[in-house]
Amino acid sequence: MNLQTLQNNSRLQHKLAAEYVLGTLRGGARSRFEHWLRQDASLRQLVRQWEAHLLAMAELAPLSHPSPQVWEQIRQRIGDARKVTQSVSGRWQFWRELRNDLAFWRGLGLVSTTAAVILFSVMLNKQSERPERSPAQYVAALEDDKAQAIALITGDRSRRQLVVRMLNAPQIRADQSLELWSVSKEGKVRSLGLLASQGSATLPMPEHMISHEQALLAISLEPKGGSGNPDKPSGPILFKGQWLQL
Numbered sequence: 488m489n490l491q492t493l494q495n496n497s498r499l500q501h502k503l504a505a506e507y508v509l510g511t512l513r514g515g516a517r518s519r520f521e522h523w524l525r526q527d528a529s530l531r532q533l534v535r536q537w538e539a540h541l542l543a544m545a546e547l548a549p550l551s552h553p554s555p556q557v558w559e560q561i562r563q564r565i566g567d568a569r570k571v572t573q574s575v576s577g578r579w580q581f582w583r584e585l586r587n588d589l590a591f592w593r594g595l596g597l598v599s600t601t602a603a604v605i606l607f608s609v610m611l612n613k614q615s616e617r618p619e620r621s622p623a624q625y626v627a628a629l630e631d632d633k634a635q636a637i638a639l640i641t642g643d644r645s646r647r648q649l650v651v652r653m654l655n656a657p658q659i660r661a662d663q664s665l666e667l668w669s670v671s672k673e674g675k676v677r678s679l680g681l682l683a684s685q686g687s688a689t690l691p692m693p694e695h696m697i698s699h700e701q702a703l704l705a706i707s708l709e710p711k712g713g714s715g716n717p718d719k720p721s722g723p724i725l726f727k728g729q730w731l732q733l
Contacts, residue, residue, distance in 0.1 A: 490523045490526060490527060493523060493530075494527070494529075494530075497729075498702070498729065498731075500530065500533055501533065501537075501729050501731055502731060502732075503516075503520055504530070504533045504534045504536075504537045505537050505626075505731060505733070507520055507534060507537075508534060508537045508538055509733075536634070539636060624642060624643060624644045624645075624732060624733055625641065625642030625644070625696070625730060625731065625732050625733065626639070626640065626641050626642070626730075626731055626733060627639075627640045627703075627704040627728040627729060627730045627731065628640075628728045629704060629705070629706060629726040629727055629728040630726060630727070630728055631725065631726050635655060636654050636655070637653065637654060637655050637657065637706075637725075637726045638651055638652065638653050638654060638682075638706065638726060638728075639651075639652045639654060640652075640667075640704055640728075642692050642696060642730075643692070644692070644697055646692075647691060647692045648689055648690070648691070648692050649667075649679065649689070649690040649691070649692045649696070650687060650688075650689050651667065651682055651687060651688045651689075651690065652687045653682075653683070653684065653685055653687070656684050656685040657684055657725065658684070659684050659708065661711075662710065662711045663708060663709065663710065663711060664681050664682075664708075664709045664710065664711050664712060664713050665681065665682040665683075665684055665706050665707070665708065665709070665725075666678060666680070666681055666682065666706065666707050666709045666713045666714055666720065667679040667680055667681075667682055667690065667704065667705075667706055668704065668705045668706070668707060668720060669693075669695070669696060669701055669703070669704055669730070670701075670702055670703040670704070670705060671695075671698075671700045671701055671702060672700050672701075672702045673700070675718075676718055676719055676720070677693070677695065677717065677718060678713065678714065678717040678718070679693070679696075679704075681712075681713050682706065696730070699732070701730045702729065702730060703727055703728065703729060703730060704727065704728055704729075704730050705720075705724050705726065705727040705728075706724070706725050706726045706727070707720035707721075707722050707723060707724050707725060708722040708723055708725050709721055709722045710722070
C-alpha cells in the first residue's frame with residue numbers, strides 16, 4: 488500500500504490514525520504511517536482529530552483508585568521505558584521534524600500523555616482486578632458541522648450493547664427527541680433508538696452493527712417519540728461520525 492491508496496480510502500485513514508494515536512500501530516506499519524504524516528497535511532489533521540476524540544474519552548473515564556500493586560507495576564514499567572528511551576534517543580528524527588508544527592506538537596504531548604496513562608492503568612486493572620470485563624470493540628465520535636465533538640458512542644460486541652455519552656448536550660424542546668441512526672456503505676439507514684439530550688444511554692447493539700458494511704452513525708432531531716419511519720429520519724441530521732472497529 489502507498490500514500491495515494493491511503494488517500495483514496497477514508498475509512499482506512501481513520502483506522503490507521505486511531506491506531507497510531509492509541510499506540511497499537513507498531514513496527515513497520517507505524518514507521519510507514521509516520522513517513523506519510525510528513526508528506527500529507529490532511530493526514531496530520533486527522534491525527535489531531537483522533538487525539539481530541541481520545542482526550543474526550545479520557546475525560547469520561549470514571550474515577551478509580553488503582554491498587555498498590557498496579558502503581559508498583561506502573562513505576563517499574565516507566566523505569567524500564569526511561570532506560571530504553573535513553574538508548575534509542577537518536578532514532579526519533581521524525582519527532583524533531585514535527586517541532587515546526589507547534590499545534591501538532593502541543594496536542595500530541597497533552598493527549599498522548601493523558602491517553603497513555605489512562606489506557607495503561609485501565610489495561611493493568613483489567614488484567615489484575617477485572618479480567619472478566621470486555622473492552623469496547625467499536626467506536627464513533629459524532630461531530631457537528633463545526634467539527635465539535637458532541638457524542639461518543641462505543642459498542643461492545645460480546646454484550647451486544649451500544650453506550651452513548653453526550654459530551655456537549657444539545658438544547659432541544661420538550662416536544663422534540665434525538666434519534667440515533669446507522670448508515671451502511673450502500674446508504675441503508677436504520678434507527679437504533681432514542682437518546683436523552685444529556686448524560687448517557689445504553690441501547691441494544693443489532694447484529695448489523697458488527698458488519699464491516701456499516702460506515703456512519705448519525706443523530707437526527709425528531710418530533711417527540713422519534714421518526715415515524717424506522718428506515719428514514721423525518722428531521723435534520725445534527726451530528727455524524729464514522730463507525731470504526733478497534
